[in-house]
Amino acid sequence: MREPTSRTIGAFAIWTSSDLPGFGDQLFARLTERELLHRLPGWRSSWYAPLGWTRPSPEDGGYVAAPLGDHSSERIEQIAAAADASVLAPTFPLGAPPSDWPYPDGAAHSYFTEGLDPEAERSHPLVSSCVRIADRPPVELLNALARQPYLAVRDGRSRDRLVAAGLSGDIPVVPNPALLLGDLVDADALRTRTQHLRQLGVLPAEGSIVLTQSADLPLDAVRDFLAADHVVALPDGVVLEDRLAVLKAASVVIATDEHVAAASAAIGTPWVLFDPTGEERWPALEFGSPKQIVDRPERLTDAISAALRFTAPSVHAKRAVATHFDHVAAAVEQAFTARGGDLVRRIADLAEENNALRHAQWRLRDRMLVERQKLADTLADAWREVAEAKADAARTREELAVVQSQLRELRNEIDRLSLDSRELDALRNTKLLRWSQPMRDAYGKIKGS
Secondary structure (H helix, E strand, O other), X not given: OOOOOOOOOOEEEEEOOOOOOOHHHHHHXXXXXXXXXXXXXXXXXXXXXXXXXXXXXXXXXXXXXXXXXXXXXXXXXXXXXXXXXXXXXXXXXXXXXXXXXXXXXXXXXXXXXXXXXXXXXXXXXEEEEEEOEOOOOOXXXXXXXXXXXXXXXXXXXXHHHHHHHOOOOOOOEOOOHHHHOOOOOXXXXXXXXXXXXXXXXXXXXXXXXXXXXOOOOOHHHHHHHHOOOOEEEOOOOOOHHHHHHHHHHOOEEEEOOHHHHHHHHHHOOOEEEEOXXXXXXHHHOOOOOHHHEEOOHHHHHHHHHHHHHOOOOOHHHHHHHHHHHHHHHHHHHHHHHHOOOOOOOOOHHHHHHHHHHHHHHHHHHHHHHHHHHHHHHHHHHHHHHHHHHHHHHHHHHHHHHHHHHHHHHHHHHHHHHHHXXXXXXXXXXXXXXXXXXXXXXXXXXXXXX
């Protein structure tokens, strides 16, 4: 098996679900990479996903992942040679049967169930970071997890399932990593994006109740039930930063998954979790109050009242997530040294180049934000001009209606005069008037004299 090309700088891979459009799918990959790079400065990181860049979506924000591909010996060797270790951080539960797999044709199902293979994992270990476990995990998954130097789940029920299936050893329960959201997106950038979204009509001018999409809880039903005007949906088809801006600007968030709830808690927005299936409550209980989690719409009002009192996650929960990433980084470092890497030596120019590239990337994203502000301002001006044109057209229609009314009155008057004229002509043509004309003429002369 080939070794990584450089032994003076480490590399890790993250197995993600970032090729799915979900909020958590984008958030998990970004947070995992950031937390590990904070602890492993100068290291190289790469992403894998079942379909990866063969399934581009606007939600990924330009962060791409390589497709895992077929579970073949050749592909396993490529993955193992490209990095020192892999960190598993998908949002979907491990051990789900192919029928419940969120990808067509069971793409990469075997990777997330069987790992690489025992031989490859001797030099390239896998580490599961805050994963969930499906009901009745298969023996292949249990064998793969048993080989890992470190494993953490994000809810107590997942740990219970592994223990019941026969997996021994310490299995820590770590809250959702979104609690460490922090400065993943700059606060000024969030405010600017909020302004954009208000200009574009996605958000109202003032605070709103934000609802994540759910067939069991449509927007109109929430508006009627809560008697609230400003109820908006967390938008689809936008990047992670825009979704976070919506959550930050909200007065209350009605989440339908654990990731939106955890992110709302991290940025200080009151949240409730609507969970009619009972699947999302377990990880949410690791950072929230049971009073914030409901399974029926009629309980939302009480849950919102509770949310307004319990908005911030505990310090203990955040510390547990930070400690977890310390353990993940330590496991990755150990794999690096086992493959002959030197944790002390660093190639300065490579580290500098890496930092320069990251800085350039952030500058590019900032420039794109500025350009989008210009576009938003232009659109706002255009919409204002359209509104003024519509107002002018409305006034013109009103004036035209007045003119048309006056024309109708004029036509009616003309018709009346025409009728009077015809009646007068008819009267003049009667025999009585014709025969009496000489007498009337004589009378007129006498009267005149």
